[in-house]
Amino acid sequence: MKHLVLQSLDQTFGRFYGMVQQFLPHLLAMIIIVLAGWLVAIILKIIARRLFALARVNTLSEGSGITQILKKADLPPPLDLLSQLVFWVVWIAFILLGLDTLGIPELHLQISRLFLFLPQIFVALIVLFFGLLAANFFSRAALLSAVNANLPSARLVSGFVRFVIILLTIAMALEQLALAERTVLITFTITFGAIMLSLAIAFGVGGRTVAQTMLERIFPPPDAGKREEEKEKVEEIPPL
């Protein structure tokens, strides 16, 4: 009995030792790959930072409003953000490669799937980024136009523009990820349609006079020019 137990233990330890013996080189290879990846990622980060600085990314992003969005979201300046992105993309790629060397079939399958999914995630992130940028740009333009036209609730107009663009962006990003494509599309269509319909009803019922004024501005009655001229003369002072 004692002999059998010892034999069993010996076999188990032998198998374990064999497994460890087989696994250790893979683990060592993984650690080497991850460490090498970290080193490569750092080098690439430094190179990318210099290249982005040469391309005056910070100045360009200040002008286009990206810096302001990042500031609002408590994110670092674009130069830091982009170089960090390069670092993490490279290092994560090496980590996944390292994990793959462990030779675990299930893990290998999942990593392969993740690698296949990565381009979609990347494109979705780009869509989101540019969508947010466009939302910021156009909502600001709408706000300025509304303020200069002396429209009431200029910020509401601007907020609406931002909301619609962000909604569209999220729908596009989710579609890119192929996540519940039909649900997203239907939700977007319903939301957008509902907003437009409610606006049309509100404008038609509550703003008949405004609608009439706007239409008169587009299709002026014969004596409108004279009236407009008189009004302008009273309201505005020639600046030059």
Place this chain on the structure above:
Amino acid sequence: MLAETSAISEEFLRQLTAVGEVDILVGIPTFNNRDTIERVVSAVQVGLTKYFHRERCVLINPDGGSTDGTPEIFKNASVEDFGMLLTSNPLRTFHRVTAPYHGIPGKETALRTLFTAADLLRAKACAVFSPDSLSVTPEWVDSLIRPIYREEYDFVAPVYQRQKFDGLLGRGLLSPVIASLYGRRVREPVGTELGVSGRLACHFLESDVWEEDLTTFGLEIWMTTTAIVDQFRLCESFLGPKVQAAKQFGQDVAGTVQQVVGALFRCLEMHESFWKTRDGSEALPMFGFQYKVALEPLRIGKKGVLDNFRSQLDQLVPILESILTPQTLLALRNIAQLTDRDFRFPDELWVKTIYEFAAAHHRSVINRDHLLRALPLLYRGWISSFILENQKADGARIDQRLETLGGEFDRWKSYLIDRWGADIGGER
């Protein structure tokens, strides 16, 4: 010869070749000005005959593609009997050239065409007239050309008699900023008429600015500031009252403020090394007989403009936060709370606002176009205050008041220099 003949059409070039060399070139750029062009052409023709009858003169009309027959009216407009107006008839042939110009219709393309023609014809003096001036007289020709042709000046800026609240953007912003930073007090930096020597016209042609978008109103500011920076001789000429036909291009106040101030800010960037090292300002020599006539008062809807400022300022805060310092923004929000009777936009606040906008524009803290579109509202606030404060003041008092404002722009020049390279984000 510097002129790039590609800037003008073949037809134009052919007509210019037929003219030969000239002493004086007068340009009237047009675009659908059939109602006013005849009067301007006649006034210029009489002016040239009266004051420069011995000189070789050419009248050029670069047209931006008028569809209302303006070029035909230009060609046919003539003074039938000089004897009725003058004691003598012209001694030389009076050349007249009209042709559409290449490129996008606009003042910059038209002026480039005129300067190219001046270079090709070796004109000693050029004058540009607005095609829709209703108050133009033959004396304007003398006022704009004599300082160049006889006194050897290079740039003649016009001075108009204005209704007391007319042209406040020029008088309350452009002129004092140019005086404080460039050291020359130019009363009308965006006048629609001007005189330029042939030498300066060639100098302007050498610039790369023609390839940039300095817009319809920006070019005058660029020409004025460039003439100062490049040490040309500047003077002013009094022309009299300025009465213009109705707006030609449907230009609104917000758009005008955006374009003109944008051009000024661009010039500040171009000439940074000049204005940063310059101190004090001097008046320009003045030509022309100064007189005054009663002008029709402007009907101003002060209440609407002030209400616009008050109601919209809060809406604009998210954008102004990126442009202005917290102190300036707070001061603006405070004055927006004042009652109609107490409403005042202090000079210091106006000056700081403009300088902070200029610095923010230089650093591109937000999209430059957006930044400039945030300014008209503040301009409306300032003019409301200026009108409320000076409702009962006469023209002389208004001039004094604007001089005080100019002093304030001088006093805060170092503030602009500090802000020019400052990092607003770092302060928050």
